Amino acid sequence: MPHWLQLMSDSLPTLLWAGVKFTIPLTLLSFALGLMLGLVTAVTRLFGPRPLALIARFYVWVIRGTPLLVQLFVIFYGLPSIGILLDAFPAALIGFTLNIGAYSSEIIRAVISSVPKGQWEAAYSIGMSWSQAMRRTILPQAARVAVPPLSNTFISLIKDTSLAAAITVPELFQAAQRIVATTYEPLILYIEAALIYLVLSSVLSALQVRLERRFARYGGMMEASR
Template identity: 50%
Template sequence: MQNVWKVIADSFPVLMYRGLTMTIPLTLISFAIALVIAIIVALVQFSKIPVLREICRFYIWVIRGTPLLVQLYVIFFGLPSVGVNVEAFPAAVLVFSINEGAYAAETIRGALESVPAGQMEAGRCVGMNYGQIMWHVIMPQTFRTAFPALGNELISMVKDTSLAANITVTEMFFQAQRIAGRTYQTMALYLEVAVIYLLFSTLISLLQRFGEKKLGAYGRQ
């Protein structure tokens, strides 16, 4: 038992370091890119541009209908067979961004459609053009509506980054596997890394609640 606690104590700073320097950056970079993709895709669908709308719907259909792990394998292990080599970390960022972008696009699209149609007409009545109405009137309301769901998706992404271990990204779970292979304390180490994921998720949940309160207060002004 003493040996187990020693392994846990020794591995904690190593796992936490990997979490802060690899897992969290992978999550934040991927989520930021995903939001850009999601906003573009949602706006295209909201604007009802015929051809582009169908392309966006096809993208969402394919990405949401295939497993994230398979997408990782296609990019990291599949592309080299056709002469395209992608390093592990960029491959993970690419896949997580595209995957999350599809889910977030539907969240934002739903939030856009929840804004009353009269808001657009009101903006035109005061002399705003389409871009100004979207930026100053529609998007702030959309963001407030979508914020809780996007926060939940961010939490899910933190946990999903553990799948990046399958393509050799040295994130937190990959590091736990390495230590477990050396010490044979698999149960203790996997429970430990689970607790660290829980800590990260809890912190994001607290930030999410804080953001929701702030946005709620802003909306009442």
């Protein structure tokens, strides 16, 4: 067996375990929490009182206007200077959640705004409250439109988690860095890490296509029933 292939074979279990133990949980938790934060932020900007809407707008402006890596450094290396100490994984989780929250809020805000005003009026005409109209009428329609951009955000997130290596989270990419430090074979190990990310992204892209088709069929059925 060629040397490079043997090295990749030997290192694969370590890289996969790092992905299963850190990369995937970090991605899923960050996306779920970020999506909830994004929904709250979007609704606040659209319907909240002006002071809260301004705070939400400021948060989105700051997060979208600064690099993710800088945000992670501020949380992990900067906050200890004011007495706030965080372990690497929680610091990464907070950083990615804040980042996803800001970007997803813009997507959610746009899709909620795209729902025709007649849908609100129809919901109110049958006695729904604002919260009922939002939950039963507006969000289901907005979700169908939001699937493609939010799916792309999720796929990008699983690749962006490699930045967590910079704050010592032992995820997939840092596992590759540690093996490089002992084998002195950066090209082979980094290509192997890239291939793993590529496989994950490809699987998620295939799932995204299926999800979009399912929502498209559901949307067609909803239109036909009207």
